[in-house]
Amino acid sequence: MQIFWLELNKLKYEDFLNYLKNFLQQENKEQKIIFTPNPEILLKTLEDKEFKDLLQKADFLTIDGIWIYIWAQILENKKNIFFEILLLPYYFFNLFFRRKYLYKKYWERICGSDLTNDLVKFSEKNNIKITILDPYYPLDLKKVEAQKNFRKNLKKVFPNLDFDFFIYKKEEKEEIIKKICSSKSKILFATLWMKSQEKAVVEIMKKCPNLKLGLWVGSSFDYFVWFQKRAPKIFRSLGLEWLYRLITWPQKLKRLKRLYNAIFVFIWKVLVYKK
Secondary structure (H helix, E strand, O other): OEEOOEEOOOOOHHHHHHHHHHHHOOOOOOOEEEEOOOHHHHHHHOOOHHHHHHHOOOOEEOOOOOOHHHHHHHHHOOOOHHHHHHHHHHHHHHHHHOHHHHHHHOOOOOOHHHHHHHHHHHHHHOOOOEEEEEEOOOOOHHHHHHHHOHHHHHHHHOOOOOEEEEEEOHHHHHHHHHHHHOOOOOEEEEOOOOOHHHHHHHHHHHHOOOOOEEEEOOOHHHHHOOOOOOOOHHHHHOOOHHHHHHHHOHHHHHHHHHHHHHHHHHHHHHHHHHO
16 A cells, blocks of 8 residues: 555554564574654655655555554545545544454554564564664753663563664764674664664665664663653553653653644645545
């Protein structure tokens, strides 16, 4: 299925996870890259061709964003823009109250946090080494403190996990890549900022044949080390994780513009794209 000229994979979560587990245990030099674009990322591809080209280098483009289901319903119907706007309340009703119906009709949501959790558990159980890249952001003192205690805190959750942790500074990039290439790591998790994380994954996977799987996972590891608290299941099931973050992290109010773009601007662009 396409959106903004990007081909997205329609997958079931359990089938996809089992495929990745089997792939990681195979003895070959094949590599796979996974990106999970959300509406904000998809919007950026409309104005940034380089970013779009980066996304197209992935072997799997899965969806981690519930607003994508609005897009799917819009593109399926043969209505003009006026009628599609009238149908938006119905689409939102399906989104919040008929999620299983949408999953069955289109595809299941591949949540980056869930995928990270399951892959890390699998790696710990099967003695698979992983590498984690975290952004260098010295102005965020809480983040700096969390990074200092990252290894200790992650070991509390996954005591037998074999992993390398790097704060990805540009001036240290080549040295970091050299260390990754000389390690026994098989999975690369990038938690960098939008576009920089895609660049890092593509570049490092190309230079490090020891890696089999590369993916970016946003703030997934922040939940493991208690830097952030993940939204309760009720919020996640309703697609309201963003609301929970705003309530518990008032300093994230600056993200309201991003949320506006991810919902309203995205829906409008989809309507125009369909036309």
